[in-house]
Amino acid sequence: MAVNEKNMTSGSPGKLIITFAIPLMLGNVFQQFYTMADTMIVGQVVGVKALAAVGAADWLVWLVFGIMTGMAQGFSILISQYYGAGEKENLKRAVAKSYMLTAILSIIVLVLSEVTVQQVLQFLHTPENVIGLSLMYIRMVFAGIPIIAAYNIFAAILRALGNSRSPLIAMIVAAFINVGLDLLFVAVFGWGVLGAAIATVIAQGFSAAYCLSVLRHIPDVRLTREDFHQQPAMSLRLLKLAAPLAIQNVIISVGGLTVQYVVNGFGFLFVAGFTAANKLYGVLEMASVSYGYAITTYVGQNLGAKKYRRIRNGVRSGVYMALITSIVISGVMVITGRNILSLFVSGEAGQVKQVLDIAYKYLFIMAIFLWVLYLLYVYRSAIQGLGNTLIPLASGVVEFCMRVGVALLLPKLIGEDGIFYAEISAWSGAAILLIVSYVVIIRKYKE
Numbered sequence: 001m002a003v004n005e006k007n008m009t010s011g012s013p014g015k016l017i018i019t020f021a022i023p024l025m026l027g028n029v030f031q032q033f034y035t036m037a038d039t040m041i042v043g044q045v046v047g048v049k050a051l052a053a054v055g056a057a058d059w060l061v062w063l064v065f066g067i068m069t070g071m072a073q074g075f076s077i078l079i080s081q082y083y084g085a086g087e088k089e090n091l092k093r094a095v096a097k098s099y100m101l102t103a104i105l106s107i108i109v110l111v112l113s114e115v116t117v118q119q120v121l122q123f124l125h126t127p128e129n130v131i132g133l134s135l136m137y138i139r140m141v142f143a144g145i146p147i148i149a150a151y152n153i154f155a156a157i158l159r160a161l162g163n164s165r166s167p168l169i170a171m172i173v174a175a176f177i178n179v180g181l182d183l184l185f186v187a188v189f190g191w192g193v194l195g196a197a198i199a200t201v202i203a204q205g206f207s208a209a210y211c212l213s214v215l216r217h218i219p220d221v222r223l224t225r226e227d228f229h230q231q232p233a234m235s236l237r238l239l240k241l242a243a244p245l246a247i248q249n250v251i252i253s254v255g256g257l258t259v260q261y262v263v264n265g266f267g268f269l270f271v272a273g274f275t276a277a278n279k280l281y282g283v284l285e286m287a288s289v290s291y292g293y294a295i296t297t298y299v300g301q302n303l304g305a306k307k308y309r310r311i312r313n314g315v316r317s318g319v320y321m322a323l324i325t326s327i328v329i330s331g332v333m334v335i336t337g338r339n340i341l342s343l344f345v346s347g348e349a350g351q352v353k354q355v356l357d358i359a360y361k362y363l364f365i366m367a368i369f370l371w372v373l374y375l376l377y378v379y380r381s382a383i384q385g386l387g388n389t390l391i392p393l394a395s396g397v398v399e400f401c402m403r404v405g406v407a408l409l410l411p412k413l414i415g416e417d418g419i420f421y422a423e424i425s426a427w428s429g430a431a432i433l434l435i436v437s438y439v440v441i442i443r444k445y446k447e
Contacts, residue, residue, distance in 0.1 A: 008162055008298045009084055009305040014317035017294045021321075023168040024159075024290035030168075030175035031282070041182045042196050050193055052271040053133035058278060059256035060120060061141055064113050066249030068149040071105060072098075072156035073296070074242025077384055080160035080297050084304030088220055090234075096227035097234050098153055101242075106149035113142040124261045127268045137193040144201030151204050154211035157221065159293050160300070166214040170207040178203035244389035248396030252426075255403035259422050262407050266416050269351060273358025274419075276341050280363055284333065287325045288374045291318055292381035299385025308445035315382045315438070322374040333367040362420045372427045379434040383441060391437045395430040402429040 008016045042050045075098040082091040117138055121131055155167040178199050185195025215221055263274050295318045302310045338360045342352075380392050403426035410418030 007084075008301045009307055009310070013298070013310055013314035014321070017291070017298055017314055017318055018321060020162065020164050020297065021287075021290040021294040023164040024293055025287050027164075027168040027171035028282075028286035028290055030171045031286075041186050042193055050130075050133055052127065052268040052275060053130040053193055054137055054196070054275065058275065059253055059260045060117065060124075060138060062256060063250060063253030064109060064142060064145065065148060066253050067109055067246045068102070068106065068145070068152050070246035070249040071102065071242040072149075072152040073384070074245045074389060075101070075153065075238050076156035076160040077241050077296065077300055077387060077389070078238055079157055080300030080385070081304040081387065083161055083220070084301030087304075091220060092223055092227045093231055093234050094238065095157055095221045096223050097231065097238055098157065100228065101235060101238060102149050102153040103146070106146040109149075110142065110145040113145065114139065117142065120257075124257060125264045127264060127271065130268055130271070133193050137197050140194055140197035141200065144204060147201060147205045147208055151208035151211060154208055154215055157215060158211060159297055161218065161220070162297060162301070163214070164294070166211060167207075170210040173210070174203040174207045177206055241387065241389050244393035245384070248389075248393045251393075251396040251400045252403075255400040255407075255426065258404045259407045259419060262411060262419055266419075269354050270358055270416065273355040274362060276355065276359040277362040277366070280333065280337065280340065281366065284329060284366060284370055285373060285377075287329065288322060288377040291322050291325075291374070292377040294318070295378060295381040296385040299382050300387075303386055308442075311382075311386075311445065312442060315378065315442075318378045318382070319375065322378050323371055326371040326374040330367040330370045333370075334364060337363045337367065361417065365420045366423060369424045369427065372424070372431050376427055376431040376434060379431070379438045383434065383438055386441060386445075388441060391434065391441070394437075395433050398429040398433050399426040402426045 008020070042054055075094070079091060079094050079098065082088075082094055118135055121134055121138075126134055151170075155170070158164075158166050181199035181202055182196055185191045185199055189195060191198070263271055295315065298314050299311050302308070302314070338356060341356055341359045341363065376395075380395060383391050403422045406425045407419055407422040410421055412418070
């Protein structure tokens with residue numbers, strides 16, 4: 001089995017970043033494909049009410065998964081630095097401790113999520129006619145938290161070692177598994193939103209198993225019992241990097257839940273339209289996420305190798321590529337967005353038109369300002385790669401303040417449309433902080 005490690009401390013920075021990012025983008029395409037397929041199949045087969053039920057759970061799912069993703073990203077920063085520095089013993093110990101910490105955290109998050117989910121949905125004023133479906137969907141998704149946590153940490157370690165191909169293969173096969181099971185469980189068996197949730201968990205289980213099988217073939221991270229021995233200093237160092245990223249995601253999610261609270265108050269048709277547009281949010285940002293992972297790995301490895309000029313050159317190349325990509329995606333979404341959104345909705349003609357009008361208006365606004373989100377990802381990832389996770393945490397606080405402030409105030413001034421600007425405001429505030437912080441931080445690193 002090919003392991004596809006990539007040392008990013010020599011060679012053209014731009015070429016390294018784009019060749020690393022392309023497999024991740026393709027992986028994200030397939031991930032978005034099966035995420036959208038979930039929503040399309042539910043919306044077309046079960047109807048608008050089921051679409052609203054899945055949407056009402058979106059930010060709560062993002063909150064819980066954001067914790068696991070943030071921890072995995074934080075752990076991978078130290079792993080990429082050890083890999084770039086050639087410190088093989090520390091690399092193995094960091095991987096072993098990452099596994100242990102992820103396992104412990106996933107069990108804690110699973111228990112807390114299942115215990116509190118019903119109260120949270122009620123607190124968010126989830127519409128009465130969809131809350132039962134939302135609860136059914138989200139409980140099943142949360143049951144798969146350990147599986148999803150396993151995939152996140154395995155994929156994060158592979159990326160830290162410069163391997164972006166194996167997560168791509170895992171995601172492609174998982175996408176087909178997920179869509180096939182969606183059709184079987186939802187369209188054939190008639191399990192509704194529960195079937196969509198079960199399909200997602202099974203698909204993620206395959207992704208985790210595949211990534212683990214690849215890791216077991218990489219000599220640098222082939223672990224022995226001694227690597228798991230108690231080393232509080234290593235665990236503490238990993239947690240210092242990871243905890244701020246997890247907290248950052250929690251803060252961003254709480255802001256998103258506030259937006260969901262406001263949206264829920266506009267009725268289930270508005271929730272359905274908002275949900276349809278949010279499902280394309282993943283398409284909008286998929287390249288930015290890939291650039292982010294590439295830049296974090298690139299910066300982390302070069303920091304370990306003490307090649308600071310390469311860091312500057314690589315981040316600059318990343319900015320150019322991200323801006324060009326965002327402009328292309330924006331144009332495609334503005335031109336074809338309404339047609340794509342129509343795939344999510346079925347039902348009475350009047351309701352469908354209302355839902356599509358809401359969805360396209362939100363999508364159009366996000367597409368026009370997409371370049372801001374792409375800058376945010378590049379600079380946040382560069383700062384994380386430098387081992388600083390406190391500034392990204394601060395950017396999460398800024399996102400929260402902007403998102404919540406606009407969500408609570410603007411709809412009162414200009415009506416329901418005001419909620420569409422909460423996301424744009426959050427991107428803008430965080431991007432400004434991150435760009436300024438990167439410029440200040442990078443000056444401290446001299447050859």
